[in-house]
Amino acid sequence: MGRRSKLLNEHEFIARLDGAERVSVNVVTDGRLLVAIGYEFGYRLDEIRGGTSFTLVFLRDDSEEARRRAGWTTRLYRTHGAWWDSCWPPAVRHLPDTVTPAEAGAARIAVHRFRRAGTSPTRAILLIGGVVALMGAGHAHETPPLALSLVALAVALLAVTPAAARRILTAHSRQLAIVERFENQRHHPPPHAPEAA
Structure with a gap:
């Protein structure tokens, strides 16, 4: 199994990236810098568990x-x-469109979440809300203003579902572009540069 721990700083986290197949880290911040560090040291984000503390x-x-x-x-x-x-060479650090490791880490988290869930959760919430509003309208037949309001709400929720999915896809494309820009600014060592063991 992998290693699991609460970490206080990046140096402790880097020490955990010792070649183990899996490494788990409890996080109370957003975790984007840890994702960036993990990626640079040859690890990819595999799973995100939990809510505020994850x-x-x-x-x-x-x-x-x-x-x-x-x-x-x-x-x-x-x-x-x-x-x-x-990954963030000194020559690009002061350019206006440079992507920091933390920004790339945040983009990798967003891409990971999209690949796990896509647009399904948002669409499901909107569709369920629309169905519940229609059911409420059916039960509110004795109060026409309430029934009409619930029907209007249902129509609005169902109508906004495709637009919400497009918005999520657009945001996903932006995150992929950030990762690509980050990779393009990377300094690649010459082929004869010695690698660490």
């Missing part, structure tokens, strides 16, 4: 690209403590 579960990514990225990040971290230097 657990992030990371799974080791054994792809060649992830291992190379993790090796280079580990080398930079061991050399001067700056794990972020390859």
Whole structure:
């Protein structure tokens, strides 16, 4: 099984990313920086459990690209403590459209949530609300103003469902674009650069 712990800072979290297949972290903040760090050290977000206080579960990514990225990040971290230097090079930090590791982490969380649920939860809530409003209108037949109001509410909820789904898809596209911009600003080490063990 993986490792599970409450962490106070990024250095303790990095110490947990020791090659274990799964790493779980209890989080009370938004977790975006932890997701960014995990990604740079060769882990991908696998699961989010809980509500206000939640657990992030990371799974080791054994792809060649992830291992190379993790090796280079580990080398930079061991050399001067700056794990972020390859993904957020000094040359781009002051550009107006630069994406910080934390912003990329937040985008990765949003992409993960979309891939798990898509537009289903929002559509379900709106459709259930519309059906409940119609049922209420049927029971309120003795009070025409209330019945008409409930029918209008049902129609509005059902009409807004496709627009809400489109809005979620648009937001998902924006998050993917942030991740892509972040990856494009990455500094890739030369092929002969030694990787950390």
